Amino acid sequence: MGNYLPSTSTEREQMLADLGYESIDDLYAVVPAEARVHDLALPEGLSELELRDRLGAMAAKNTVFRSVFRGAGAYRRFVPALVKTVIAKEEFVTAYTPYQAEISQGVLQSIFEYQSMVCELTGMDVSNASLYDGATAAAEAVFMCQDRKRSTVVVSKTVNPQTIETVRTYCEGRDVEVVVVPMRNGATDMQALAEALDDKTACAIVQQPNYFGVLENTGEIIETIHEAGAKAIVSADPVSLGILASPGEMGADICVAEGQSLGLPLSFGGPYLGIICCTKQLMRKLPGRIVGQTEDARGNRAFVLTLQAREQHIRREKASSNVCSNEALCALAAGTYLACMGPRGLARAAELSCSKAHYLAERLAEIPGFELVWDSPFFNEFMTSCPIDPHALEQGLAERGVLAGLPTEHGILWCTTELNSKTQIDELVDMVRSAVR
Amino acid sequence: MGNYLPSTSTEREQMLADLGYESIDDLYAVVPAEARVHDLALPEGLSELELRDRLGAMAAKNTVFRSVFRGAGAYRRFVPALVKTVIAKEEFVTAYTPYQAEISQGVLQSIFEYQSMVCELTGMDVSNASLYDGATAAAEAVFMCQDRKRSTVVVSKTVNPQTIETVRTYCEGRDVEVVVVPMRNGATDMQALAEALDDKTACAIVQQPNYFGVLENTGEIIETIHEAGAKAIVSADPVSLGILASPGEMGADICVAEGQSLGLPLSFGGPYLGIICCTKQLMRKLPGRIVGQTEDARGNRAFVLTLQAREQHIRREKASSNVCSNEALCALAAGTYLACMGPRGLARAAELSCSKAHYLAERLAEIPGFELVWDSPFFNEFMTSCPIDPHALEQGLAERGVLAGLPTEHGILWCTTELNSKTQIDELVDMVRSAVR
């Protein structure tokens, strides 16, 4: 049995005696008997050796795919070795939120750098220190836009469905309506969008590239949203921003993103990284921690948590968000990732992902029944039809170590990243071809 | 292509211009044309992504066995998670030999602690900072014992054959005779030992537990060696010393050991850890680095490399060894391992290894044809007969993820450690049983 206690039972008895107590139970005298545990139904504790075996056995029951052609909001991407090294450093791993700036400059500076890189990437003015994930970032972004006059939310059907669901849950608490705009040819239906917006609309959310991989006309969409007097929230894929127009340059008020692609492993869905950033006009509505630069009395540059007047521990019930923990270690990973990749490396990742998707789409189209569902331009994900039961296809490929695209109501949603070599793609196409034969 | 150069080609051209050279070749003007490379037949360089794929593919071609029943000088043992953390710390990994004591106290102290623990474990007075591995430690130990009058070496046949071979190679340079003493019932033949020793014998080497797992009568052996006026070198298994009598208490002059068991992975044979330690009488003959304690001018405790007068960079051709690099990071692993295990943890590892070997031997003996070859007491390795082609048995088990004992001329040499659970052992026995059916 482990316990990680430094003191032995003898030492503890001695300390207790020093305190003048006979039994540790004396310290629990105030706990009513009815609330006391009598027989805790937990298993016996394990030694480290047994623990490694036990968890190792669970891990071994999961399939780690040799090649992955599935994205839909979570991406297996290249992670530089340095990123893994950095986020394993115990000083970063075991630190608390950097309240004590004098001994936390390393954490604070890493967040400041993260904030700066996120602003560069998205073209926005201000970023916070991160949120839980892309979906909650979208929900918090909605809260930033709401006021007494404008509170309803418009979301394009082409936004990741999990993001839509999360926004719905968050809005439920405040009884706010969430209107979903239908799509047309895989992209947001512009006419329907214009119709959905009214003078109660606080904001509208679109995603670029959208959930189906299609490239939206973000500029036009944002213009339409602004014309209705609402705020435009763009959910972006951060790697694609290596080459795609930034939400900032397209006029977005808030940009949110799932940051997992920036150096984090798939990890069965979490921890991921919620990126949120905005124009300077909205800065004081931004939720979560923000690190700012200042000086100490000796004139040294120093970083601190700042603009705390926004936060729950000051505003309490008047705070617009209850966020306190962010995903600092994930933000460190993202910052390190972006520093490793640099502008050219990130562009390369985006270019490879996009080119490979087009190659895969072309190769798949050689197989009867695997046509592109829409003829819209796409980035690194795309939807094809499937002439057989998609779950049978998925199963067949899985047995050969390949994770197929995601079966959806519209067809199969395929994804490529820089990790999918031409060899892998050709192999996949061969497997698919034999599967439908 | 990687290169890890911070400077870009533009920057390098500028630096060259600053130096007043037109071409980098000007700096190589002294290199004669005949020695110049014209077409280096190396492959094109790889990006990090390709490199990971390439090496990953090679690694994937090796079988990582689910359970291992083979030792014979290299042991898969339990490694505490903390050990892996400590030896991954970049400050330790990327430091040089601690010549500059003022910024190297961490490395120096870790070695001082290692030396102290090795002394505790072996019962010897002085340890060095480590050598390459157990076999070279034995060879260096021989060098420590030789003088003009006594130079021949006696080695028991029960010593690890690779150690014997290494000692032979080392002695070859100096034309020194190496006499191998035969064995009897799996242990050193005492009578043959006594006969092999004479007034030219510098030292004799025995191993405990010996290569075949058998427990030698170390005390009696050492007495015999000392009676002949030679030095006794004991090669020990460091984990077994958790419970077995230490070479020091048995009277050994020098103890050597393969330290891989102390927290190092199997790693296909290296890097491992050469432990060497001796009585204080032999201290100034000990090869390699030694860390000692002293003070700085302010009275702080400080550690330094010491007794350097022994070493090659001072003595040059008069040095008895040319060793400079040791296995510092491996010694750090061993020190951390011993600190994690503590006296009781190490004893437990020894006890588990021993008990499981006896259980396995008993279970195997249930299968006709798998008798113990010798009836001598053994520790965690033992030799059985094998009624079928041992390589066929090995092959059959390997296909089921199990590494069998090592086929040798005497039979199969089995090994267990604390990692072999009863379940694993029972499974092995079942597999063996069906293999011989």
Added chain:
Amino acid sequence: MKLVFELSKQGRASALLPECDVPEALPDAAFRRAEAPALPEVAEVDLDRHYNGLADEAFGVCNGFYPLGSCTMKYNPRINEEVSALPGFSDIHPLQPEGTVQGALEAMATACDLLAEITGMDAVTLQPAAGAQGEFTGLLLIRAYHKAAGDDARTKIIVPDSAHGTNPATASMAGFDTVNVPSNESGGVDLEALRAAVGPDTAGLMLTNPNTLGLFDPNIIEICSIVHEAGGLCYYDGANLNPIMGIARPGDMGFDCVHLNLHKTFSTPHGGGGPGSGPVGCKAHLKDFLPAPIVEKRDGAYALVNPERSIGRMKSFYGNFGVAIRALAYILALGKDGIPEAARTAVLNANYLMSKLEDRYAIPFAGPCMHEFVMDIGPLKEETGASALDVAKRFLDFGMHPPTMYFPLIVHEALMVEPTETESRETLDAAAEAFLAIWDEAHDNAEALHNAPLTTRIGRPDEVRAARNPVVRWMPDARDFGGSDGAKR
């Protein structure tokens, strides 16, 4: 330390990605960005040194004592990091077919079962990403429960004045109004005030127990009864579960739902501010409302299923899975004896340290305490001028992390000390000596304390300036950020 941007030189880079091995196919220019983002261009060696430098300026539990009240900064076992990094956990896609992630689902289901047992709840979801999101989830459950019962009048959440700021903030997020109830003179909930506060508009109560003063409320069962009798539900804020885990269960006290901070009680690392994990447990009557999806075992296989009347999804996928694995490892290691032993030792350590300090420092509420205690620096300040901030900052010079400052709000010069169970007597003694030395210094020369810390690379930063003239990003030379003096290259 330079900023990573200040290390950048055009053209520097690591060779990370290969050339394209398929025909290039890129989006039309209309979709492309006008200029590349000004990300840093730095060689690997310089990045490596940069992040090592930053790590040197961070302070974690691995560096020393961290008695940060309410944060439960216990030791983070290394084995937990190792097992959570296994490719079978870290390299699986959340949308893989269920048949290929049975081990992951088993791990989640096991963690839920163990947490349910520890809290005395009937069901648990791992989805909330942190304590605050757990609170939000819990209040949405309460909201959904009343709504399902057709009871729309319950619009108020009762919160004691000693509560964390997240409690009222969460109530607002969930559409409730907050009613604050005062503490009684022993630091617990004032029963009379509570009775006066409850009514047909009461949706529920949020309570931390032991509370933020480190005190277990002896009236806890009556408190829950009062709320229940008024038709409200009781929400247990698990921030302070550590001293009672395995000893007493929120479920048995009368709570209907609870959130846990895995990064506090269950030893998962804080990561400099996250990722955390805030699982929520509830009694059977709330189970159908849990966020979607939850793990269930059906026909011998684990599956993800959506509860019947789910409040919806709190975030993408299934929660901070990697964090849950670490917590699972922790609970499996400790087991039925280790869990309460850790709790008891946390309480012992807090009382031990408090006893060493109480002769000098004012302890506003009488003990014994649970896992933490609050010191009131008010009297010392009055006497010497040394504030809670001064004491905390001076504590930095002793190589330890200071306690939580100025919380709870009901003690004006509060220092909140939580040693946790993973500290040795020697460490506690060293901390006590430091506090006592500072007490002496305050009496000898309080002025000097205002300049503390003295041994850190930077001194106290100017926080007012940071907030008044926010510089929240580095800015490349060519651009500027509004009127502020953005950090320049």
Added chain:
Amino acid sequence: MKLVFELSKQGRASALLPECDVPEALPDAAFRRAEAPALPEVAEVDLDRHYNGLADEAFGVCNGFYPLGSCTMKYNPRINEEVSALPGFSDIHPLQPEGTVQGALEAMATACDLLAEITGMDAVTLQPAAGAQGEFTGLLLIRAYHKAAGDDARTKIIVPDSAHGTNPATASMAGFDTVNVPSNESGGVDLEALRAAVGPDTAGLMLTNPNTLGLFDPNIIEICSIVHEAGGLCYYDGANLNPIMGIARPGDMGFDCVHLNLHKTFSTPHGGGGPGSGPVGCKAHLKDFLPAPIVEKRDGAYALVNPERSIGRMKSFYGNFGVAIRALAYILALGKDGIPEAARTAVLNANYLMSKLEDRYAIPFAGPCMHEFVMDIGPLKEETGASALDVAKRFLDFGMHPPTMYFPLIVHEALMVEPTETESRETLDAAAEAFLAIWDEAHDNAEALHNAPLTTRIGRPDEVRAARNPVVRWMPDARDFGGSDGAKR
């Protein structure tokens, strides 16, 4: 920092191993030890902090500039650590059946091929564990070669006076006598002296080229010829291969065998003093003598085979495999263009730094240099009293590792500076500024330099005391170690 023993308390421990699940079966008491070893008993949290504290007091390439001459402290790429730790490399037993380790053997064979190409040799063994063992291996090859030729008279190895101490020490180990030849005024081998030294007793020559002054010997081809004509063989000490890898090959210069330091030239980390790796390459006429075993591809599969007339085994198994994997990764990353580019940049950086210093510091041999250069502090010492030691120790205060001190021996107050190719111009400029500032300090106040370093936790340790009264281990209270004052608990 306390010693780990000083953190020990009886009974403390981590719960690492399970109870025994089979019947206990232990050796007879006669084989058992009398008392348990006094290993430390420390909790995991305190061990974790202990080793973090030690790491804080270590200085690696990851912490800053490390221009330690002759040690080639280049950046150690992180990817190499990652790939070498793959279970398929790190968790395989050296005695597994060959069919189950084809990938490992392929990696070894590939590394050997690449190293053979870089050195211009015909065969390579990875077995030697370090450079010194590589030297020993090489000399045993030379010995075996002459012996096989029946030529017993060749008992002497020629070594220049600028050589590393390992060269003569190795010659002795291999049973040879050492003949020292002096350097000429340009720092190279004195050809006349060499001609005078060779003869029928010459077994061979050991040479480092570029030599320890950082100078490439322009007469290298003639040097090898002289030795060959006398019937000797030429051994290339690869310590300084870095500036010429991919540019010039020892094999083409006329060398018969060579050792490499993978932990220098091929970027594997030094680990605080090891593990290193010292592969040996040789021409075809020495191949049959290589240590056993070597890897060969036979019938499409890799196999371990023993060379026909092998000198035997140098150590257990096949060398420091894990180190070889890192070097393999490095060579594969750099490839045919990256290898010479690294060499050229190493030379450029050394010349760049030298040019910034040569106006102040005496450079005893005219450049251009190769990868390193030697400064003679003699003149500065004469003028100001500041020695090479003083300059080096003061350099520590600038956050950088000093150069190698007092080597080579032929320059009495030598500082040997090797920047390597993985340093940026900014870093070289910063180092130059530090050296120049120290030069000024020496002239302003040399006395102060004798007390350097000023900013490190400890000052200069008393090395004489350490050697005179050796305390080389901690000792439990109850025992004592001879007459010395062993460190006590």
